[in-house]
Amino acid sequence: MQGDDLAEIYATNDPALAQIIKIALAEEDVVCELEGEHQAGLTGIFDIRIFVRSADAERARAIIEQHEHHA
Numbered sequence: 576m577q578g579d580d581l582a583e584i585y586a587t588n589d590p591a592l593a594q595i596i597k598i599a600l601a602e603e604d605v606v607c608e609l610e611g612e613h614q615a616g617l618t619g620i621f622d623i624r625i626f627v628r629s630a631d632a633e634r635a636r637a638i639i640e641q642h643e644h645h646a
Contacts, residue, residue, distance in 0.1 A: 581608070582632035585639055586622040593623040599642045600627070605635050 584607075587593055593609055600607045610624040627635045 580629040
């Protein structure tokens with residue numbers, strides 16, 4: 576996704592939740608990047624930020640919202 580305008584759509588300090596969201600987005604053909612997922616011994620302290628192409632941001636937020644309501 577380098578070179579594309581990116582939008583932050585979600586942040587969490589739960590690495591498992593970040594992976595679940597990444598998978599949910601991938602299932603809907605939305606590519607995302609996670610920032611801060613490799614925190615070693617600091618897991619749960621810092622946020623993991625999820626980015627998608629700006630053009631996909633609204634759709635990605637809707638997917639996450641739908642996923643949260645069904646969880």
